[in-house]
Amino acid sequence: MPLFLSSSFISPLLVGLLASLLFEALLNPRPRPPWKRGIAANIVHVGSWLLLFGIFILLLQRPWFAIVFVLSLQLVVVQSSNTKSRTLNEPFICHDFEYFWDAVLHPRLYVPFFGIGLAIAASSAGAVAIGSFLFFEPSLIRQWGAATFLVHSLALIVTGALFVWLGWRKLPPITLTPVIDLERLGLFSSLWAYGIALLQSQPPKADASPFYSYTQHSLEQDAQAALPNVVLVQSESFFDPRPWCGEIAADLLPNYDATCREAIVKGALNVPAWGANTVRTECAVLTGIAPDAWGPRQFNPYRTLSSHPLPSIASAFKAQGYRTICVHPYPATFYMRDSVIPALGFETFIDISAFESQDKHGQYMGDQAVARKVGRLLEDNDNRPLFVFVITMENHGPLHLEAPDKAGVASTLPAAPWPLPDYLRDLAVYLHHLGESDKMLKSVKAALNSASRPGLLGWYGDHVPILPAAYRHYSPPASSTPYMIWSTEIERRLDGNLHDKPPIECESCPLEANELGVYLFKQAFGRDISSDVIKAEPEPQEQE
Secondary structure, three states: OOHHHOHHHHHHHHHHHHHHHHHHOOOOOOOOOHHHOOHHHHHHHHHHHHHHHHHHHHHHOOHHHHHHHHHHHHHHHHHHHHHHHHHHOOOOOHHHHHHHHHHHHOHHHHHHHHOHHHHHHHHHHHHHHHHHHHHHOOOHHHHHOHHHHHHHHHHHHHHHHHHHHHHHHOOOOOOOOHHHHHHHHOHHHHHHHHHHHHHHOOOOOHHHOOOHHHHOOOEOHHHHOOOOEEEEEEEOOOOOOOOOOOOOOOOOOHHHHHHHHHOOEEEEEEOOOOOOOHHHHHHHHHHOOOHHHHHHHHHOHHHHHOOOOOOOHHHHHHHOOOEEEEEOOOOOOHHHHHHHHHHOOOOEEEOHHHOOHHHEEOOEEOHHHHHHHHHHHHHOOOOOOEEEEEEOOOOOOOHHHOOOOHHHHHHHOOOOOOOOOHHHHHHHHHHHHHHHHHHHHHHHHHHHHHOOOOEEEEEEEOOOOOOHHHHHHHOOOOOOEEEEEEEHHHHHHHOOOOOOOOOOOOEEOOEEHHHHHHHHHHHHOOOOOOOOOEOOOOOOOOOO
16 A cells, blocks of 8 residues: 555544644634635645645654644644734734744744743643654654655655645635635635745836935035935834823823924824834835835835835935934844845934943833934034934833833823723833823924924824724724824924914825825925926936
8 A cells, every 4th residue: 555545644644634624713813614715725725734744744754743743833823823813903924924033033022922821831832742752653764664755755745736736826816905815715725825926926116116206316416405304203103092092191192292283294194004014114104105016015025125125215315415314223133124224225224232221111222212312313513414214112012011100000091990900001001102202202303493404303103002902992993193294494483483484284184104205205395306406307328
């Protein structure tokens, strides 16, 4: 009897295949049952199981050990997907596999959401299982001989790969809405569909960025003298929670409220992220390219930008004679920013190495420490205008690793009981750090006012925070975050120093994330710089 048809193979293979379908039922959101999916999706699932079983049989030489190992890996993906769905409103997709390595490098950002106890228990159980199977289950090489074992293991792998290929060719096109695709296709088929779509996709072209034309021209030297310093702050998890929760103190964000009253423009920013995935919003703001234009690459566009640089607001400002600096108080390697940020046109990247341990406030470098760094940059006597892009960290989760302070709660949640109920604990910690962001806003405005040049400030949140217990109690807020653009010229008018200027016209309008950077860039020049400010376009050069 051929090896793969013997009970040594067929029993564990069928048991494992059935278990893999049962494990899919643990997903939330749950995929359709197999009898309600298309035939192609089921063929991909069977092929995936044969492929994985064959690979781990080849590596481990023990079929039951291989089954348990593969099912354990599937269970990790299921648990990761459920955690991601609960906190980020999005299930696990193929792109997320690289975050397992990030979880090793930056465990604080990932493991607490998965569950520290569960991670320890799973690791311990895995170690026990490995030792037990190696000791109790005999190797098939010893039973069947190396040549026969190798031939039939490879036959399983080839058969599985063929099934995956045949099924994938008949799968319906993905919608790029992970919840829908997981529900239609199931776990294995959706992972394959997203992975292959990612491999087949192309990065956006340079001229897809609205900043492309601005990087091809430069200002006349005398026009640069009057340009403002520009600071753009991506405030971690920043949003105004007061409309969402009436129990929060009305005076929580005094500087934010004052800036909104003075802003050139303000409103809701439609961001492509919920709770995390900061770089989706960050990329949209910096490049001006909408997420849809990235296709399957939209879920981690920095993976693309690390090898395919595109024009950005930084490279556009740089072309107009600006110094361009990025400040991010976290390791530069996270999200490959050490490669991406210079490629986007930033001359200098200031990361966590430029901060001191006493700059921490909570788990991360504090917003006020970042504000002091920006203030020192604005004090530099370089005669060029300055563009600073700031990516803060203080509000970053996991918030449950911090304990709320009773005195702080009295000022942010004045009617809350003490000790706090569970649904308010993370919210109280978040509100404390949100107050620090509000103080940072005041400090950055003061630094811009103190500089010799006029100043322009853009401020927005990258996504709403992760507060699952509070959201279950109060219902989730809107996914948009606030943005505003403020100018020192407005403050001078309010002080009565510019009586000859027209009155302030503060607009309130929603923007897409990819529109904000473009709006800020044009605001820095007082009008659309594609007109008379830019030098005449040079003659086109013949392409090589």
